[in-house]
Structures are given as C-alpha cells and as structure tokens.
Amino acid sequence: MAVVAPARTTVTAPDPGVAMSHRQIMEALSGLLLGLFVTILSSTIVSNALPTIIADLHASQTTYTWVITGTLLSMTVTTPIWGKLADLVSKKLLIQIALAIFVIGSAIAGQAHNPAMLIAARVVQGLGAGGLSALVQVIMAVMISPRERGRYSGYMGAVFALATVGGPLIGGVIVDTSWLGWRWCFYVGVPFAVLALIVLQKTLHLPVTKRKVKIDWLGATLVSGAAALLLLWVSFAGNKYDWLSWQTAAMLGGALVLALAFVLAETVAAEPIVPLRLFRIRTLSLSTLASLFIGVAMFGATTFLSQYFQLARGDSPTKAGLMTLPMIAGLAVASTISGRVVSSTGRWKNILVLGAVLMTAGYGLLGMLRYDTSYWEAAVYMLCVGAGLGMTMQNLVLCVQNQVRPQELGVASSTVSFFRSLGGALGVSALGALLGTKVTDYIQDGLGRIGVHSVGGGGSIPKLSALPAPVRAVVQDAYGHGIGDVFLVVTPCVLIAVIVILFIKEVPLRTSNSQEPVLSAPVPDAPVHGRHAQRPGAQPVVTAARNEAMSGSRVTAPAYAAAPAGESLNGSTIRGFVRDGDIPVPRAALTLIDVDGRQVGRATTGDDGRYVLSVPDGGTYVLIAAAEDHDPHAATVVVDSGPVDFDVALTGSGGLAGVVRDADGTPIEGAMVVVTDGRGEVVVVGTTDADGGFFFRGVPTGFYTLAVGAATYRPSAVPVEVGSGPTHHEVALLHGRRVHGTIRADGRGPVPDARVALFDAAGNMVGTTTTDLDGEYEFTGLPDGRYTVTASGYPMVANGIDLTGQGDDPHDLRLGHLAE
Structure with missing residues (x-):
C-alpha cells in the first residue's frame, strides 16, 4: 500500500476513524440546524413581505425579482467556493464566518431606503447563506454515514418546515404591525445567527485538515460573469429591449464566451472551483442536471405563491403565510418519512422519482390557478408540490455524496447546490420577467374591457387597497392568471428532472463515511463453523475489499514485511491505550507502517490496554490495531518531535x-x-x-x-x-412440494434416459432431469402453484399439474412411438 503524505497535515481529535455517537451528532447538529434555520427564515420571512416592501419603495416587478435573484446569484457563485474551502480548511471556522457575513448583510438590508441598497444588502446576505447551505450538508456528510444520513435529514426537513412555516407568519405579523415595520423582517434573524455562533463554538468538533489553500478566483469570476449576463438578459429582454435585438446577441454571446473560458480555466486550475473530472461520475452529472431544473421549481414556488395570495386574492401578509401551510406540511412530512425510509432500506431512487412526479403533477395543477380558484383546490396542489420537494431536495445531494471520496464531499455537495441555486436564480429572473409581461398584458386587456385606459403607477407593484373596486378586480385577475401561466412554464422543467432522475443508477448507500485505501494483502478466510460449501478455487469468503466497503474505516490488518534487521528505532514514540468503550483490550496487536507501506514497528498491549511504539523519525504513519473478537482499525498518525499520545478505540466484531x-x-x-x-x-x-x-x-x-x-x-x-x-x-x-412419476411408452414399458422438464405457470423452466433405469423422475422443493411437465426422447408430451399440498400422487406420462 502506498500512502501519500501532504506537504503539511495536522489532524486533531476526534479520530475520523471512530464513528460519532448519536448524542455527539445531535449536539453538533443543534448549532448547524440553528444556522440553517436562520438562512431559511431570512428567505421565507422576506418573500412574504416583499409585495409590501416593494410597494413601499415604489419599485417594479423587475426589482421584486432582483431582490430574490441577487441573493440567489451570490449564493450560486459562492457555494462552490465554500465547498472547496471546506475541503481545505476548518469547516467550523468557515460556517462561523458565513454566519457573520449573513448578520452583516441583514443589518444593511434593514437600513435600505431604496431598491439598489436593498438588492446590494441581499447580495451580501446571499454570500453568507451560500456558505451555510453548502457547509451544513458537507459537515453532516463528515459526521454521518450515507446510510444513516437519511435519518438526520429528517431533522433537517423538520427545521426547514419550521422556518418555512414560521417565516411567512412572522413576516406577515411584522409587516401588519405598524410600530414594527418591514425592516424588522431583516433584523429578526440576527439574534438566531448570534446564538448559532455560540452553540457551534461549544458543540462542533471535527477533524481539521490544514494545508495551503488555492482558490480558483479566475473560475469564480468567469462563472459569475456568465451567470450575471444570463440573468440580466432574461430580466430586461422584452422590457428594456426586444428579445431579438443586438443586446440579446451581445449578452448571450458574452455568456457563452465566458462559459467556454470557465471550462478552459477549470482544466488548467490547480484546484478548480468545479472539478470537471467529477462529471465523469454519471450520478453526479445527472444529479446536477436534475438539480438545475428542480431549482427553477423550488424557488419559483416560494417566490410567486406569496404574490398570488396577496395580489391575486387580496390577502394580508399574515394570512398569505397561513395559506401556504399545505405546501409546508407536505414538505415536512415527506422529508421526514422519506428520510427514515432511505435510512432503513439504503434505497433512494424510488423516493426521488416519486417526489419529482408529485412535483410535476402539483405544478401542472397550479398552472390552472386563477384569482377566484377555491382555496381547497389550491391547497391540494400545494400539498403535492411540497411533498415532491421534501423527497427530492436532500436525496439528490445524498446520492452524490454516496459515490465520491471523503476529501471531495465538499466540492461534490456544493456542485449540486451550485446548479440548484443557478436554476433558481435563472428561473426566478426569467419567470419574474414573464410574469411582468403577462400581468401588463392582462391588465391592459382588462382595463380596456371596462373603459379605463390607465391607472398610473409606471409598472410598479400596486397597493390593492388604494385602487378603485373595478380596477382592483382587473389587477387581481391579471396576477392570478399571470402566476398560473408561470407555474405552467415550470411544469415541463420538473418533467425534464423526472426523465433525468430515471437515468440515475441506484447504488445502495454506504454504512460508513470513510473510504480508507484497501490494504493489498492476503486475508484469511472467515472461520465458519459447520461444513464449508465454498467451491474450489473461489476467493476467500471475506475479502479486504468487502471489509473496507462494509465497515468503512475498519481495515483488515495484513501481514507486512518486517523492517530490515538491525534498523534503529530509537526516535520518537507513539503511546496510548486500546479500549473497547471504557474496557481495556489486552493482547491487541499493533502494527505501524510508513508511507512506503513498510512495517516500522510492532507492539502488543498489556493487561491494561497500554502500548508503546518506537518511531524512527517524524512523519506520517498508518497505525493498525487488531484483537481477537474485535473489528480491526486503521488510523493516520502524524509524528513531529517528542512522544505522541494516541488512543485507539476498537469495537467488538460482528x-x-x-x-x-x-x-x-x-x-x-x-x-x-x-x-x-x-x-x-x-x-x-x-x-x-x-x-x-x-x-x-x-x-x-x-x-x-x-x-x-x-x-x-x-x-x-x-x-x-x-x-x-x-x-x-x-x-x-417449509417443506417443498414434490413432483414425481414414471415415463412409459406404448408397448415398451418404462423409458430410461428420457429428458423431463418442469415449467411454472409463467412458462419459466424450473428444472430438468432424466429418468432412471425404471423410467422414474422427481422434482422436490417446489412451492404451490401450477406447473407443466414435459418429456421427450419420444415425441414430446406435456401434462399440467396443480400443486396444492393435497397428497403426493404420482404424475406419469405415456409417450407414443419411438422417434426415428
């Protein structure tokens, strides 16, 4: 085995080879989920208050969408950077920095007095939110195995639901309370963010890998420019200029050039922001494509449903928040239940497909919304969308994390999040532009029907309470019809995601995070009591590869070549205890190997589980511990100068x-x-x-x-x-049914060596045999059912048989004349 040592690596407790207990995971998750709660709350609380905020700032539909798009764009661009940093430096420090940036952005947004300042502040918020959304999933992937992650994803779904439910309600109450005002929609998340910082400092303890950081700033700049040009194009086309114009050609051409330059930059970057080699993994490629279209749907629902209830139905912000409860309930229940199912079965594809299909149906039905649609119909449609989102969001990331190396968890997770956010940014911008165009057209047509030619406003989002009743009815109808058209456009996007997900190959979830290198050495057969039935020449019944795949960091210790005789081992020492929980493990064998795979030390623990190993000099080593009735364990140890204390935890072998x-x-x-x-x-x-x-x-x-x-x-x-x-x-x-009988020929008695075949009711061959010297045949171990017996050697004869457990009657066949 070859172990490649980095230029400078420092590993701190806890040992990454030892699984965290449920209590440790829950303590660490408390701060993570609190930070996630802040991120989601900031989005939901603002989305429901935005119609009031934009109307108060006398802004247009374009400004409305850019307040959301600005956040999504900064999230999209920075998510891969956060993911790359997570693979290089302390994840705990990164998530604390992301929370601090988010607090700063929130404070600036609360002081905004014009649309430009509000959009800029939301961009800063997006920088922090991008880090939080990416790092929470990365840290969960480090702490929890893919198989168990579905269980804890249920907690994430519950927090998502709580923040999504609470956000609109809190935002509605704040906006409807005159002595607070909409600015407190941005301030309310600050105390939660500060509390999350404190909790994370106390509870989050992860192994830290430090090395020189190389950030692909060129790649980040190019992808930011390409995304920004696309967003500007879809925002202003059809409004500031025609869809077919030189501005369209310039922006699309510029976006294409920047995208090609980005791909070229990623091929030469030392540590690319999006490693193109990862797209050789089919699951990652398809999952990112599906996430792109899911992002359009996910952000479209939360963005435009608030406008529907406030501008099409005339509800207050508080009531609008209550109206979206069916979607949130569907999301919370579906994410929790599907997480449990995925954890218990290790299977995720059926959940993904079902979720995407539900979303497609839900958006198709939402496309029929009008301002006077009955609420119970809208509630059923929203329930379908919410359930679909709950089944797809986390599982798309999970199936990718299951197939990448641990050191690539950050960049792989953030790549999926990147495309989901990119889809959301493009979708909200494009759908917002579409909504603005549709609403303008519908309002003009509606006003023409009632003989009104203009109501003023210059394209600003109206305050319904300030409009005359006939004009208010026209505006409500226009927004109801326009938002229904938006959801119809979303439907084929989700349908594409369904098709893409169908092509993702399901790989059962791993039961461990670690993917230690498999030690290439003979492994003895697992002892089996009883008579072995292994065929000659077969591989050992338990191989090193299987041990690694099923027990993660527990790698079977092979027999290494001993160090050359006379080699001095008078340098530093590694010392510690080998325990099973709190119980010392005596007579455990420890083997130390260097980066070239050569054994440099051996030791055996005493009755108290203590060991001491001599090390020739400083460097990186692999320590292997093995004991009877325990699973072996391997871990990396870094030796500088002086003794290194390193305890090993073994678990009883299954x-x-x-x-x-x-x-x-x-x-x-x-x-x-x-x-x-x-x-x-x-x-x-x-x-x-x-x-x-x-x-x-x-x-x-x-x-x-x-x-x-x-x-x-x-x-x-x-x-x-x-x-x-x-x-x-x-x-x-259970005893199997038995079919037996005698094959005879006319005038010749029993027929030996006749070929007899047995077929089940579906026509599948169950077995074949030949008759003995007395012409007898037999099939045993059969379940109940309908069978057909055929005999040949003479012209073939077939006979149907029903096996129902009633007796053991023979089933004889009589053949005709001999075949010539």
Missing part, C-alpha cells in the same frame, strides 16, 4: 449465528447458508451442523441478506442486521 429448522421445529442438518451484502456479493457461505446451527465469526457490522436452502425444502431469504456483537437469527424452512 458475528452471525442461528439455527435452521423445519416447520415442526426439527433442526435441519446440511442446509446451505449464504450471506450476501447490499451489492449482492457473497460475504460468507457454509452449511449447518447436526443441530441445524451455523456461526460465522467476524462478519462486519451492516445490513445483509441471509439465504438458506436445503434439499426437499423451499429456499428462504431474509434481511438481517449485524451489530457490534453476535447476532442470532433463526430460519424456518
């Missing part, structure tokens, strides 16, 4: 034992027992003893399939979970 019996409770001897992992690979195989028992030692913890079969019995397969201690599982086999 074991799978059980008994195979028939329906009457009688043990079955000689039953074949096979254990396969989540990828369908055989982990261990054996047969039961005289008491029907089996025991496989050293099976790593995880989820497996236990398959058992025996002659004359129906095979059985059940899922099992192996924990840190021995796992016991009893299997009951």
Whole structure:
C-alpha cells in the first residue's frame, strides 16, 4: 500500500476513524440546524413581505425579482467556493464566518431606503447563506454515514418546515404591525445567527485538515460573469429591449464566451472551483442536471405563491403565510418519512422519482390557478408540490455524496447546490420577467374591457387597497392568471428532472463515511463453523475489499514485511491505550507502517490496554490495531518531535449465528447458508451442523441478506442486521412440494434416459432431469402453484399439474412411438 503524505497535515481529535455517537451528532447538529434555520427564515420571512416592501419603495416587478435573484446569484457563485474551502480548511471556522457575513448583510438590508441598497444588502446576505447551505450538508456528510444520513435529514426537513412555516407568519405579523415595520423582517434573524455562533463554538468538533489553500478566483469570476449576463438578459429582454435585438446577441454571446473560458480555466486550475473530472461520475452529472431544473421549481414556488395570495386574492401578509401551510406540511412530512425510509432500506431512487412526479403533477395543477380558484383546490396542489420537494431536495445531494471520496464531499455537495441555486436564480429572473409581461398584458386587456385606459403607477407593484373596486378586480385577475401561466412554464422543467432522475443508477448507500485505501494483502478466510460449501478455487469468503466497503474505516490488518534487521528505532514514540468503550483490550496487536507501506514497528498491549511504539523519525504513519473478537482499525498518525499520545478505540466484531429448522421445529442438518451484502456479493457461505446451527465469526457490522436452502425444502431469504456483537437469527424452512412419476411408452414399458422438464405457470423452466433405469423422475422443493411437465426422447408430451399440498400422487406420462 502506498500512502501519500501532504506537504503539511495536522489532524486533531476526534479520530475520523471512530464513528460519532448519536448524542455527539445531535449536539453538533443543534448549532448547524440553528444556522440553517436562520438562512431559511431570512428567505421565507422576506418573500412574504416583499409585495409590501416593494410597494413601499415604489419599485417594479423587475426589482421584486432582483431582490430574490441577487441573493440567489451570490449564493450560486459562492457555494462552490465554500465547498472547496471546506475541503481545505476548518469547516467550523468557515460556517462561523458565513454566519457573520449573513448578520452583516441583514443589518444593511434593514437600513435600505431604496431598491439598489436593498438588492446590494441581499447580495451580501446571499454570500453568507451560500456558505451555510453548502457547509451544513458537507459537515453532516463528515459526521454521518450515507446510510444513516437519511435519518438526520429528517431533522433537517423538520427545521426547514419550521422556518418555512414560521417565516411567512412572522413576516406577515411584522409587516401588519405598524410600530414594527418591514425592516424588522431583516433584523429578526440576527439574534438566531448570534446564538448559532455560540452553540457551534461549544458543540462542533471535527477533524481539521490544514494545508495551503488555492482558490480558483479566475473560475469564480468567469462563472459569475456568465451567470450575471444570463440573468440580466432574461430580466430586461422584452422590457428594456426586444428579445431579438443586438443586446440579446451581445449578452448571450458574452455568456457563452465566458462559459467556454470557465471550462478552459477549470482544466488548467490547480484546484478548480468545479472539478470537471467529477462529471465523469454519471450520478453526479445527472444529479446536477436534475438539480438545475428542480431549482427553477423550488424557488419559483416560494417566490410567486406569496404574490398570488396577496395580489391575486387580496390577502394580508399574515394570512398569505397561513395559506401556504399545505405546501409546508407536505414538505415536512415527506422529508421526514422519506428520510427514515432511505435510512432503513439504503434505497433512494424510488423516493426521488416519486417526489419529482408529485412535483410535476402539483405544478401542472397550479398552472390552472386563477384569482377566484377555491382555496381547497389550491391547497391540494400545494400539498403535492411540497411533498415532491421534501423527497427530492436532500436525496439528490445524498446520492452524490454516496459515490465520491471523503476529501471531495465538499466540492461534490456544493456542485449540486451550485446548479440548484443557478436554476433558481435563472428561473426566478426569467419567470419574474414573464410574469411582468403577462400581468401588463392582462391588465391592459382588462382595463380596456371596462373603459379605463390607465391607472398610473409606471409598472410598479400596486397597493390593492388604494385602487378603485373595478380596477382592483382587473389587477387581481391579471396576477392570478399571470402566476398560473408561470407555474405552467415550470411544469415541463420538473418533467425534464423526472426523465433525468430515471437515468440515475441506484447504488445502495454506504454504512460508513470513510473510504480508507484497501490494504493489498492476503486475508484469511472467515472461520465458519459447520461444513464449508465454498467451491474450489473461489476467493476467500471475506475479502479486504468487502471489509473496507462494509465497515468503512475498519481495515483488515495484513501481514507486512518486517523492517530490515538491525534498523534503529530509537526516535520518537507513539503511546496510548486500546479500549473497547471504557474496557481495556489486552493482547491487541499493533502494527505501524510508513508511507512506503513498510512495517516500522510492532507492539502488543498489556493487561491494561497500554502500548508503546518506537518511531524512527517524524512523519506520517498508518497505525493498525487488531484483537481477537474485535473489528480491526486503521488510523493516520502524524509524528513531529517528542512522544505522541494516541488512543485507539476498537469495537467488538460482528458475528452471525442461528439455527435452521423445519416447520415442526426439527433442526435441519446440511442446509446451505449464504450471506450476501447490499451489492449482492457473497460475504460468507457454509452449511449447518447436526443441530441445524451455523456461526460465522467476524462478519462486519451492516445490513445483509441471509439465504438458506436445503434439499426437499423451499429456499428462504431474509434481511438481517449485524451489530457490534453476535447476532442470532433463526430460519424456518417449509417443506417443498414434490413432483414425481414414471415415463412409459406404448408397448415398451418404462423409458430410461428420457429428458423431463418442469415449467411454472409463467412458462419459466424450473428444472430438468432424466429418468432412471425404471423410467422414474422427481422434482422436490417446489412451492404451490401450477406447473407443466414435459418429456421427450419420444415425441414430446406435456401434462399440467396443480400443486396444492393435497397428497403426493404420482404424475406419469405415456409417450407414443419411438422417434426415428
């Protein structure tokens, strides 16, 4: 094994090879989720208050969309940068910096007195929000394995729902309260952000990897320019200039040139902001494409539903927040339940497909909205959209995190978030421009029908309360129809996401974060009690690769070549204790290897679990610990000068034992027992003893399939979970049905060597055999059902059979004359 050491690496506690407990994860999540709550709250509280804010600032629909688009653009551009920084420096420091930037942006936004200042402040808020949204997922990926992440994603979904529900309500109350005013919509999140900073300082403790940082500023600048040109084009085309004009050509051409330059810059950058090689991973490529279209839908719903309820239905900001509760309820329930399902099964694709289909249906139905649509109809439509969002948002990131190396979690997660935010920014800008055009046209048509030619306003978002009743009805109808048209445009975007998701290949979620290099050395077979049924020449039943895949950082310790005789080991020392929880592990074997894979030291722990290893000089080493009845463990240790204290935590090795019996409770001897992992690979195989028992030692913890079969019995397969201690599982086999009989020919008696085949009701061949010297045949171990027996050697004859457990009658066949 070759271990490449970085130029300068410092690893601090906790040991990344030791899984965090549920309590430690929840303590760390408390600060993360509080920061996430602040981010979501700032978006939802403002989205519901924006119609009032924009009307108070006498701004237009374009300004409305740019207040949101500015935030999304800065989030989009900086998300990959935050993700790259997360792979290089302290994640804890980064998320605290992101919170500080967010607080500064919020304070500036609260002081805004014109649209330009408000947009600028929202851009600053977006810088911090981009860090929070990217880093929360990256830190969760470091702390929690993909298989367990769905469980904790449910907590994230609950926080998302709470902030999304609370935001519009709080924003509505603030706007409707005269002595507060809309500026407090920006101030209210500041105390939560400060509290999140304090909680994170106390609870978040992660391994820190420090090395020289190289940020791809050129790539960030180019992608920012390309995105900004696209957003400016869709915002002003059809308003400031025609869609087919020299401005359109200039902006699209400039965006294309900058995009090509960005791709070229990424190919030569030392540490690109978006590593193009990651797109060779099919799952990442398809997930980012799906996220682009999901982003259009996700931000479109939260942006334009507030306008619908306030401008099309005339509701107050507070009531508008209450009106969106069905969408939030759908999101909260779906994200929580789907997270649990993903964690328990390790499967995520069906959830993704179902969520995208629900979103497509929901947006298609929302496209029929009008100002007088009954609320219960709108509620059902919003419920579908919310449930779809809850099933897709986190799982698109999760399926990508499951297939990248740990050191690329940050950039991979942020790449998905980048495209989702980019889709949201482009979508909100384009849909906002479309809404402005549609509303203007509908208002002109409506006013013409009632004989009014102008109501003033210069394109500003109106205050409904200040309009005459006939004009107010026209404006409400225009916004209701226009927003319905917007949702119709969103529908094909989500449909494209459905198609893309269908092409994503499902890979079962890993049960560990770590992807330690597999040590290339022989690994002894796992001891199996009973008679082994492994075929000659097969690989060992438990391989190093499987140990690594199923137990993550627990890597089987191989036998390395010893250090050359006479080599001095009089340098620094590594010392510490090997424990299983709080219990010392005596007689544990420790092996120290250098970066060239050569053994440089060995030691054995005493009765108190203590060990001491000599090290020739400073550097980076791999320490391997192994003990009987424990899973082996490998960890990286950095030695400078002087002794290094390094404790090792081992966990008891899993074991799978059980008994195979028939329906009457009688043990079955000689039953074949096979254990396969989540990828369908055989982990261990054996047969039961005289008491029907089996025991496989050293099976790593995880989820497996236990398959058992025996002659004359129906095979059985059940899922099992192996924990840190021995796992016991009893299997009951049912007697199989038996088909037997004699093949005879007219005038010739029994026919030997006739070929007999058995087919099930679907026409699938179940088995074949040949008759013995007495012309008899037999098939055993069959489930109930309809079968067909065919015999050949003479002209073929077929006979249908119903197996229902009623007796054991023979099924004879009579053949005609011999074939010539």
